[in-house]
Amino acid sequence: MNSDDAYIEVVRTALALLPSEKQSVLACMVVLHTSDLVLSDSCSLDDVAREVSGRKRKLWGVTQRHAAHIVASALTKDGLQTDRSAQDCWFASFASETPYELLECVPASFAEKVAAARAAMLSSPLLEDIIRSED
Numbered sequence: 190m191n192s193d194d195a196y197i198e199v200v201r202t203a204l205a206l207l208p209s210e211k212q213s214v215l216a217c218m219v220v221l222h223t224s225d226l227v228l229s230d231s232c233s234l235d236d237v238a239r240e241v242s243g244r245k246r247k248l249w250g251v252t253q254r255h256a257a258h259i260v261a262s263a264l265t266k267d268g269l270q271t272d273r274s275a276q277d278c279w280f281a282s283f284a285s286e287t288p289y290e291l292l293e294c295v296p297a298s299f300a301e302k303v304a305a306a307r308a309a310m311l312s313s314p315l316l317e318d319i320i321r322s323e324d
Contacts, residue, residue, distance in 0.1 A: 191236045192248055193259075195315050199226060200263040203309035214264070214279065215287045216299070216306035218256040220319065222283075223292045224307070225249050227318040250322035253283050292321060 190198075200217050207213035226248040228237065237246055251259065257280035264275070289295045295303050307319050 190234055192234050193262075195228075195232065195234055196221065196226070196248060196251070196259045197262045199310050199313045199315055200259055202313040203306055204260075204263060206309040206312060207305060211282070212299075212302050213306065214260050215283060216302040217310065218253070218260055218279065218283050219287055219289055219292075219295060219299075219303050220307050220310060221251050221256040221259060222253055223250055223289065223295075223322055224319050225322050226310070226316055227320060229315060229317045232315045245317070247320075253288075254280055257283060 200221070203217055204213060207216075228234070228246040228248065232246075237248070254276075257276045260279050261272070261275040265272075287295075287299065292303070310316065311319055
């Protein structure tokens with residue numbers, strides 16, 4: 190498993206727990222874009238070092254386009270092959286409906302969905318924590 194597979198698996202786990210609606214997917218994208226995913230000690234990824242001196246291993250917050258790729262992949266049956274138009278659709282939806290660069294920018298009306306997405310993502314055994322992205 191590589192880091193992209195891990196992002197996809199975390200989102201797939203979350204979407205199975207969240208209401209089946211567009212807002213849940215967009216909330217996951219906000220978390221992916223604004224947060225770093227701290228890996229559990231048991232998580233082994235081919236492209237992430239097992240040992241990081243004195244620091245937690247993590248997957249960094251991703252670009253909006255990468256978040257679109259991740260959710261499109263998580264929503265496909267095999268998660269491996271996604272239709273480019275699906276990625277473009279999610280990217281456009283994110284840009285027009287939830288273009289938040291920082292968690293502080295998320296309005297209260299959507300913050301509950303983002304918090305639920307974060308909690309659902311944390312149920313993945315791959316993660317130890319989700320923290321605010323470092324600039």
